[in-house]
Amino acid sequence: MRFYFAPLEGISGFVVRNAFAHHFPYMDRYFTPFIPAAKRMNKKILRDLDLQNNQGITLVPQLIGNQAGEFLDMAGKLADMGFSCVNLNLGCPSGTVVSKKRGAGLLAYPGELDQFLGEIMEKCPIAVSVKTRIGMETEEEWDILCGIFAKYPFEEVIIHPRVRADFYQNKPRLAAFAKAVEKISVPLCYNGDIETVEDYRKITELFPTVDRIMIGRGLLANPGLVGEILGKPKASKTQIGAWHDEILEGCLVLFPGERDVVFHMKEIWFYLIRFFPEKERLLKQMKKCQSLTEYRLIVQQIIS
Ligand SMILES: Cc1cc2nc3c(=O)[nH]c(=O)nc-3n(C[C@H](O)[C@H](O)[C@H](O)COP(=O)(O)O)c2cc1C
Structure with a gap:
């Protein structure tokens, strides 16, 4: 199993990532909090991406946006910095992001999403992965969205099976994740509400073909959680x-x-x-x- 540390805007910058890498070194990949593709690479972003600040850490930068030109421009800069993969955020539920058709907001426009993905997948100089929710308002949206994601050769698809309207309420919608397992052939990563070893067992038993799990809040509540999953004692x-x-x-x-x-x-x-x-x-x-x-x-x- 591969374990990923979820991007957590305002929290999972390089300081927190390093603390995990030094004290609980079980994570296979770390993702940066989202970087707006429309923005310039400012000092703060560059510092967070700097390889010197991420030694011994496999880092995947995450972009948020809906304009292929902006995404590709930023991806080109990431390629020049030595990154081999970029992640696209299609899950952020925040009102200000969604109202601009970004993050989970783009899921409400499957036609535009498809066109955007088509263009970035054709031209991106590095591998692309996506991290997505399963819709904006209802689970029914997932059929069409899942069909769109199934078309492209992403490096991997990370699914947080909630709709935007859930924010972080309700339970992850496991039937929707099961549909993705059926329809999407690239590697799938499960994300959502893994807070105990038992939660992890439940998900891996339900989805035995899934070989990557992303955890966010559960790792802040118990930084040694992945260690426990791997059979180490509870963190002291x-x-x-x-x-x-x-x-x-x-x-x-x-x-x-x-x-x-x-x-x-x-x-x-x-x-x-x-x-x-x-x-x-x-x-x-x-x-x-x-x-x-x-x-x-x-x-x-x-x-x-
Ligand atoms: C404070 C906070 C900040 C977040 N920032 C991001 C982000 O920048 N990019 C992203 O894709 N998801 C972000 N998320 C969502 C998490 O990455 C993750 O998908 C979500 O918390 C569900 O996983 P978990 O139950 O393991 O925490 C954020 C979530 C929280 C609570």
């Missing part, structure tokens, strides 16, 4: 502490002010607190805290 508090400290130190170098660092770390704790269920009452305190000193004290109370 010391390991989690070391992983956390590497992220904190990295953020202190990266962000201009302590408040930005605390804000970033709180986003991780929104998930990580589940590793410490007996300390959940401290999350409220964490949410209110503004200073680094206070933050460190709360973390000490949670982890010790």
Whole structure:
């Protein structure tokens, strides 16, 4: 089985990726948070992609967009930087993204999607993979979309089997994923709600031909999850502490002010607190805290 760390905008930058690679080195691939294809490669994007910042990490850049010219332009730059694959985001449910027919928004226009895919697949200088939801409003949309995805020689198709209207609610729609297994011949990757070894077992038993799994939130809630799946012991508090400290130190170098660092770390704790269920009452305190000193004290109370 191959394990992929899901792109998590605002969280899974190179600092977090490195902390995984150093403390829980079980991931086969990491994906960058989405990069707008319409944008220029600014300093922040370049820093996140820099091979120096991603040593020992197999990184796949993810683009979001709906204009073939922009996508190909950006893919060309990624090729020049040494990347051999680019991922297309067709899943982002955010209102501002969807309203521009990007992310999951493009799924509502199968004709335009097909044309866009046709053009990028014909001209892209590097391999293309997609990460998609199964529709905008209802599961019925998946039949047509699945037929479109089945036409192209993608490197792989990563499916988060929810529709956009689900956002992160409801359960992954496994019948839709099963349809993809039937119809799409390129490698398929399952993504969605894998939070325990049991969840992993259930999915792999249901879909024995699937040889790649992507996990996002489950890895923030339990950074050692893939290790556990591979038969290693549950991560210790010391390991989690070391992983956390590497992220904190990295953020202190990266962000201009302590408040930005605390804000970033709180986003991780929104998930990580589940590793410490007996300390959940401290999350409220964490949410209110503004200073680094206070933050460190709360973390000490949670982890010790
Ligand atoms: C905070 C957050 C940010 C995300 N950012 C991205 C992103 O940049 N690109 C993307 O394809 N998916 C993004 N996703 C979706 C995840 O990659 C993943 O598909 C989703 O969380 C379901 O997987 P999980 O249940 O294992 O977390 C994001 C999800 C969350 C919660």
